[in-house]
Amino acid sequence: MSKLHIYNTLSGKKEEFKSIIDNHVGMYVCGPTVYSDVHIGNVRTFLSFDIVYRYLKYLGYSVRYVRNITDVGHLLNDADSGEDKIGKQAKLLNLEPMEVVQHYTNGFHDVMKAYNITPPSIEPSATGHLIEQIELVQEIIDQGFAYEAGGSVYFDVKKYNESHHYGKLSGRKIEDLLSNTRELDGQSEKRNPLDFAIWKNADESHIMRWNSPWGEGFPGWHLECTVMSTKYLGDTFDIHGGGMDLKFPHHECEIAQSKAGGKSDPANYWMHTNMLTMNGAKMSKSVGNVVSIEELKTGNHDLLEKGFSENVIRFFILQSHYSSTLDISSSALSASEKGCEKLMKAMETLKELKTSESSTVDVTALQEKCVTSMNDDFNTPILIAHLFDGVKMINGIAADKETITEIDLAQLTKTMNDFVVDVLGLKATTKTVSQDSVTEELMQLFIQLRKEAKDNKNFALADEIRNKLTSLSIELKDSREGTTWEKN
Amino acid sequence: MSKLHIYNTLSGKKEEFKSIIDNHVGMYVCGPTVYSDVHIGNVRTFLSFDIVYRYLKYLGYSVRYVRNITDVGHLLNDADSGEDKIGKQAKLLNLEPMEVVQHYTNGFHDVMKAYNITPPSIEPSATGHLIEQIELVQEIIDQGFAYEAGGSVYFDVKKYNESHHYGKLSGRKIEDLLSNTRELDGQSEKRNPLDFAIWKNADESHIMRWNSPWGEGFPGWHLECTVMSTKYLGDTFDIHGGGMDLKFPHHECEIAQSKAGGKSDPANYWMHTNMLTMNGAKMSKSVGNVVSIEELKTGNHDLLEKGFSENVIRFFILQSHYSSTLDISSSALSASEKGCEKLMKAMETLKELKTSESSTVDVTALQEKCVTSMNDDFNTPILIAHLFDGVKMINGIAADKETITEIDLAQLTKTMNDFVVDVLGLKATTKTVSQDSVTEELMQLFIQLRKEAKDNKNFALADEIRNKLTSLSIELKDSREGTTWEKN
Numbered sequence: 001m002s003k004l005h006i007y008n009t010l011s012g013k014k015e016e017f018k019s020i021i022d023n024h025v026g027m028y029v030c031g032p033t034v035y036s037d038v039h040i041g042n043v044r045t046f047l048s049f050d051i052v053y054r055y056l057k058y059l060g061y062s063v064r065y066v067r068n069i070t071d072v073g074h075l076l077n078d079a080d081s082g083e084d085k086i087g088k089q090a091k092l093l094n095l096e097p098m099e100v101v102q103h104y105t106n107g108f109h110d111v112m113k114a115y116n117i118t119p120p121s122i123e124p125s126a127t128g129h130l131i132e133q134i135e136l137v138q139e140i141i142d143q144g145f146a147y148e149a150g151g152s153v154y155f156d157v158k159k160y161n162e163s164h165h166y167g168k169l170s171g172r173k174i175e176d177l178l179s180n181t182r183e184l185d186g187q188s189e190k191r192n193p194l195d196f197a198i199w200k201n202a203d204e205s206h207i208m209r210w211n212s213p214w215g216e217g218f219p220g221w222h223l224e225c226t227v228m229s230t231k232y233l234g235d236t237f238d239i240h241g242g243g244m245d246l247k248f249p250h251h252e253c254e255i256a257q258s259k260a261g262g263k264s265d266p267a268n269y270w271m272h273t274n275m276l277t278m279n280g281a282k283m284s285k286s287v288g289n290v291v292s293i294e295e296l297k298t299g300n301h302d303l304l305e306k307g308f309s310e311n312v313i314r315f316f317i318l319q320s321h322y323s324s325t326l327d328i329s330s331s332a333l334s335a336s337e338k339g340c341e342k343l344m345k346a347m348e349t350l351k352e353l354k355t356s357e358s359s360t361v362d363v364t365a366l367q368e369k370c371v372t373s374m375n376d377d378f379n380t381p382i383l384i385a386h387l388f389d390g391v392k393m394i395n396g397i398a399a400d401k402e403t404i405t406e407i408d409l410a411q412l413t414k415t416m417n418d419f420v421v422d423v424l425g426l427k428a429t430t431k432t433v434s435q436d437s438v439t440e441e442l443m444q445l446f447i448q449l450r451k452e453a454k455d456n457k458n459f460a461l462a463d464e465i466r467n468k469l470t471s472l473s474i475e476l477k478d479s480r481e482g483t484t485w486e487k488n
Numbered sequence: 489m490s491k492l493h494i495y496n497t498l499s500g501k502k503e504e505f506k507s508i509i510d511n512h513v514g515m516y517v518c519g520p521t522v523y524s525d526v527h528i529g530n531v532r533t534f535l536s537f538d539i540v541y542r543y544l545k546y547l548g549y550s551v552r553y554v555r556n557i558t559d560v561g562h563l564l565n566d567a568d569s570g571e572d573k574i575g576k577q578a579k580l581l582n583l584e585p586m587e588v589v590q591h592y593t594n595g596f597h598d599v600m601k602a603y604n605i606t607p608p609s610i611e612p613s614a615t616g617h618l619i620e621q622i623e624l625v626q627e628i629i630d631q632g633f634a635y636e637a638g639g640s641v642y643f644d645v646k647k648y649n650e651s652h653h654y655g656k657l658s659g660r661k662i663e664d665l666l667s668n669t670r671e672l673d674g675q676s677e678k679r680n681p682l683d684f685a686i687w688k689n690a691d692e693s694h695i696m697r698w699n700s701p702w703g704e705g706f707p708g709w710h711l712e713c714t715v716m717s718t719k720y721l722g723d724t725f726d727i728h729g730g731g732m733d734l735k736f737p738h739h740e741c742e743i744a745q746s747k748a749g750g751k752s753d754p755a756n757y758w759m760h761t762n763m764l765t766m767n768g769a770k771m772s773k774s775v776g777n778v779v780s781i782e783e784l785k786t787g788n789h790d791l792l793e794k795g796f797s798e799n800v801i802r803f804f805i806l807q808s809h810y811s812s813t814l815d816i817s818s819s820a821l822s823a824s825e826k827g828c829e830k831l832m833k834a835m836e837t838l839k840e841l842k843t844s845e846s847s848t849v850d851v852t853a854l855q856e857k858c859v860t861s862m863n864d865d866f867n868t869p870i871l872i873a874h875l876f877d878g879v880k881m882i883n884g885i886a887a888d889k890e891t892i893t894e895i896d897l898a899q900l901t902k903t904m905n906d907f908v909v910d911v912l913g914l915k916a917t918t919k920t921v922s923q924d925s926v927t928e929e930l931m932q933l934f935i936q937l938r939k940e941a942k943d944n945k946n947f948a949l950a951d952e953i954r955n956k957l958t959s960l961s962i963e964l965k966d967s968r969e970g971t972t973w974e975k976n
Contacts, residue, residue, distance in 0.1 A: 064584065064587065096552065096609075096610065096720055098610045098612065098720060099552065099609045099610050101610075102607070102608070102609060102610050102611055106607050109597070119590070119594050120590070121584075121587045121590060122584065122586045122587050122589075122590050123590055124586065125613075125616060127616045128613060128615045128616040130618065130619050131618050131619060131622075131698050131699060132698075134619075135699065210619050210620075211619060211623065232584055232586060439927045439930060441960050442927060442930040442931065442934070442960070443930065445934075445956050445957070445960070446930070446933075448956075449937075449952075449953070449956070461949075464937075465937070468933050468936070468937070469933070472929050472930070472933070
């Protein structure tokens, strides 16, 4: 059996995964900044790590999964001169910043739930860890890698790079970074343009502020993740994840802060998810191809022919590897919808398969292929391809073209459930429209009435029932096994 | 028109409500301690303040509603010698305390959502306000109302009572409290048995701990609410609410802490919700009458004949005034279920009423009675009684016994929607079992098929349809207006 390998950004290679503590994994993922609605790019990132989380559990690991909420300190631009994003939004709406935070946190949680993304074990917030952040700032100053200026504290990148390696994760060289940076004007408090704030002085107008040894202020954005990851997972933990856009400077700074604060390298494996495009281009207002989560669901957008369920979008996202760019389009989503329904249909057929004395299908090989694909850096598109081999198997058995023994059927059922429901987190439903048990009961009644009508040679009534159902986009399918139905 | 009056625990009287700032209300409610599943008593408290929130909004107020999450510092007993509840649970499960917090916070949010309880504007947590709590402890020490002992800081109740009034909310007298208290043994660090910890030294085994001027420790439970309410609502705000069990000592201590910390009286109106019983007795494990939220829904409990939807339980709770004790029983819930369905049925009938030249019903009087009942300290049982006058009106009009003009119908519709959906927060559904639009379409098809059968004198088929539906507990009701259906 193969072993789990993960593409580690730190080494630039796929490496065999070895956890620090046997059977336990600590994983940290940078969560959302809650100053606006979550977008589909965020969903892709958190869904990708949901798969990592689910597959690690499938492998038998006990996983402590920490994903934070950034509710303060994310500046408008990396030059540290921008206004706090959440503070700005709050003033706009004439609200308390934490009211903005609450609103968008609730919205974020609703979307995560709709997409069946498992909640993390701990979801800490930046404002919940001020004391720890102030302590780390002090420690970095004490170690000589940060300096205070005008009530702010800056990380001294050049000084750090003398004894450590700034750029080890992103592969950037400090000389190149310096030559690409504008000279500091006389106004800047920084000694060097690469330096970044780990504590920021709050001017009069800044509403989110706390007392500190350097006066009233707020923590730098990079700092919170260093503090929260190590607080709950230890100084060095197994996996650190996030969107590719966070690799530099955010994650690079996290490593620097940890080491400058006297801790070790924070994570053994760094994972980064790739970006999304819409109709071939990066989503942007000027291009007009920004599609919201809500619009994806309702289809209320010029670029969408129709709306798609979260289950279908989840399936669609997982048809690409997390490290590839993913292009969204209405036609690609429609294709995924068909694929998803075919898979789910097979999951239902699976429940009714009949067994034989011998098997003409190789279930063990199927299960091994599923594991092998996921062991190869969580390769969900390959896994899905194998699951469609399973679909072929199931439909072949249902059509009496293949046979399966009782033992093999049990293994096939387990494999399909493990990978479709538990690992990929797809909801086992054949229908796009939700249906409760009442609907099912009523449909069985129609099917029965129609059968009776046919048995009584009352074909007019039988046809009427079929036609009326068709007018509701409900299709009846007759087969040797009986009649089933589907809503289109 | 009457004006809103609130029973104020502080004065022991119903008082006319006057907000500090015109058209704005600040309200703080003590939220859950997230170390166990939320119980139906919690639901009642938060539902009661949901009604306050909703009705204030109905009156046109802009409300900032703060409800906290207690994720640290709630001790096992009021003697302050118990272990931190969350910490204990964490050790038991061999989990990080914040993992326990996350688990039960998620569960709490799920229940709030199921009961259609509006999320607060801000939901701050105790661990998110350590700096502010430490600052308040220091301020109380500086003002001379607290002392440090062995790394903990205690509030000096006797000293405070010399210049202020400890007991003003609960009506307790410090002399009585003292005479009812055991003498301190030589071990206690307290100067006086009534003193309470505002900062607690963390011993070696305590896992939730933060640095402070008094060493590593954690804040006293009473402190967090003082800090979080005033941070987001100002030193004095309009309404402070909570369960009756919090009046003493928790809320009494909040007042003392605010005033000892140099602030004013925290809230102008203090509101307390009453307790629940089950089959006439306080829920307790020894009596065997503890019913969980889950059991209420499924009916899986010896004391319940069946399960009830959250909408029905919500209606049931609102049939009592928040300040009365409320007894839960299977028969009372069943009665509420019938009442709730009757009300919701009328809400549907309302949509199809025909108008006349004149009205025989007085809609303005109905609307005024609804407002008057809610203005009388949020009297939901009286409001519901008036809404049933509305039901009578609606059914009378539907049966041609009463008439209504177009203008009056618009007002009736608005009144019923305002109070049933917006103020009481009931979901307008006639059925206990959820039904989506597919079910409705299918049922209309059955009704149509049966009508055609009858028109064609095919009574056998018409009866068969009715009987088959009956077997699914679906009842068809024929009337002059056509056929409707109901699932029992």
